[in-house]
Amino acid sequence: MNPARDHLLRQLADGRFHSGEQLARALGVSRSAVWKQIQRLEADLGLAISAVRGRGYRLPAPLELLDSDRISAELSDAAKDTLGAMSVLSMTASTNGCASADLPMESGCARVWLAEHQTEGRGRRGRRWVSAFGEKLYISMAWRFDMPMTELGGLSLVAGVVVAEVLAHLGLEGHALKWPNDVLVGRRKLSGILVEVSGEADGPATAVIGVGVNFRVPEAQGAQIDQPWTDLSRASPVVMSRNRMAGILIDRLIHACGLFSTERLRPFLGRWERFDGLTGQPVRIMHGKRSIDGIYRGITPSGGMVLEEASGCSEYHAGEVSLRKDGDL
Numbered sequence: 001m002n003p004a005r006d007h008l009l010r011q012l013a014d015g016r017f018h019s020g021e022q023l024a025r026a027l028g029v030s031r032s033a034v035w036k037q038i039q040r041l042e043a044d045l046g047l048a049i050s051a052v053r054g055r056g057y058r059l060p061a062p063l064e065l066l067d068s069d070r071i072s073a074e075l076s077d078a079a080k081d082t083l084g085a086m087s088v089l090s091m092t093a094s095t096n097g098c099a100s101a102d103l104p105m106e107s108g109c110a111r112v113w114l115a116e117h118q119t120e121g122r123g124r125r126g127r128r129w130v131s132a133f134g135e136k137l138y139i140s141m142a143w144r145f146d147m148p149m150t151e152l153g154g155l156s157l158v159a160g161v162v163v164a165e166v167l168a169h170l171g172l173e174g175h176a177l178k179w180p181n182d183v184l185v186g187r188r189k190l191s192g193i194l195v196e197v198s199g200e201a202d203g204p205a206t207a208v209i210g211v212g213v214n215f216r217v218p219e220a221q222g223a224q225i226d227q228p229w230t231d232l233s234r235a236s237p238v239v240m241s242r243n244r245m246a247g248i249l250i251d252r253l254i255h256a257c258g259l260f261s262t263e264r265l266r267p268f269l270g271r272w273e274r275f276d277g278l279t280g281q282p283v284r285i286m287h288g289k290r291s292i293d294g295i296y297r298g299i300t301p302s303g304g305m306v307l308e309e310a311s312g313c314s315e316y317h318a319g320e321v322s323l324r325k326d327g328d329l
C-alpha cells in the first residue's frame with residue numbers, strides 16, 4: 001500500500017471522526033487529495049468509511065492495526081533467537097504464498113509473514129478463504145525440518161492444537177477442534193489452518209503453516225462463506241488484541257515446531273484430545289464424490305482419524321478426506 005494511504009488509515013484507525021482539514025494537515029496534502037485517498041481505501045480494501053458533513057470521516061469500528069514491535073514484545077527470548085525474519089504487510093495475495101516464495105535454508109529457523117488483508121486467501125484443495133482488511137489475523141510461518149516430507153502429515157494437527165490453546169489462554173471458552181485442523185465454536189468455523197509442505201521425499205522438507213482467525217466478519221461478507229462461520233466479536237466474552245494474539249501464536253508455533261522436530265506428534269496427542277469436539281459422534285467423511293457415515297473415534301498416533309463403520313474401524317488421512325458432523329450437510 002502506498003505510504004500516504006497507510007498514513008491515512010493509521011489516522012482513521014481509532015474509529016473516531018477526523019475532519020478533512022485535519023487529515024489534510026496530518027498528511028501534508030490538499031482536502032481533495034484526502035477525499036481521493038478515502039475513495040481508494042473503500043474501493044481497494046472494501047472499508048466502509050462514513051463521511052458526515054461538518055464532522056469528517058470515520059471507520060465503522062476502531063481497527064487495531066498490526067504492529068511488529070507489539071508483536072515482538074510477546075515473544076520469549078528462545079523464540080526471538082529462532083525467528084529469522086518477520087514481515088508485516090498491509091495487503092498481499094496470500095501470506096502462505098509469500099512464505100513459500102522465501103523458504104528458510106536452515107533447519108530450526110522460522111520465517112513469518114503477517115498481513116492485514118489477503119486478496120487470494122485459500123483453504124485446502126484450493127478453496128477460498130474470505131478476507132476483510134484489518135478484521136482477521138493472518139499468519140504464515142515457514143519452518144525447515146530435517147525429516148522426510150511424508151512425516152509432516154501430523155503438523156496440521158499440531159497447528160490446530162496451538163491455535164486452540166492460544167485462544168483458550170486469551171479467554172475464549174467452548175471452542176473445539178474439528179479434525180484435521182479447523183477451530184469451531186458451536187458448529188461454526190472461527191479459524192482455519194492450511195499447512196503446505198515441499199521438499200525431498202527423504203528430507204529435508206519445509207512446511208508453511210498458515211493460520212487465519214476471524215476477529216470480525218461483517219454480515220455482508222459472511223454471506224459469501226458457504227459454511228457456518230463465527231468471529232471473536234460474536235464468540236468471545238473478552239475483546240482480544242490482534243497484536244497480542246499474533247505474538248503469542250508465533251511464540252507457541254515456534255516452540256511446537258521445535259518439539260515436533262524431535263518428538264513428532266506424540267506430545268500433542270493428549271493436547272489434541274482436550275479440544276477434540278467430535279469423539280464418539282456420528283460423522284460423515286467425503287472422499288472425492290463418495291461419502292461414508294460412521295462414528296468418529298479420535299485420532300491415531302500418526303495424525304489420521306478413526307472412523308467406526310458397521311464393518312469395523314478404518315483410518316483416514318487428511319490429504320484424502322473432509323470431515324463433517326452428521327447433520328451439517
Ligand code: ATP
Nearest residue numbers: 123124127128129130189192225226227229322323
Ligand atoms: P475440511 O474439513 O476439508 O478442512 P473446510 O470446508 O473447512 O473443509 P478448508 O479448506 O479448511 O475447508 O477452508 C476453506 C473453507 O472455509 C471455505 O470453503 C469456506 O467454506 C470456509 N471459509 C472461507 N472463509 C472463511 C472465513 N473467513 N471464516 C470461516 N470460514 C471460512
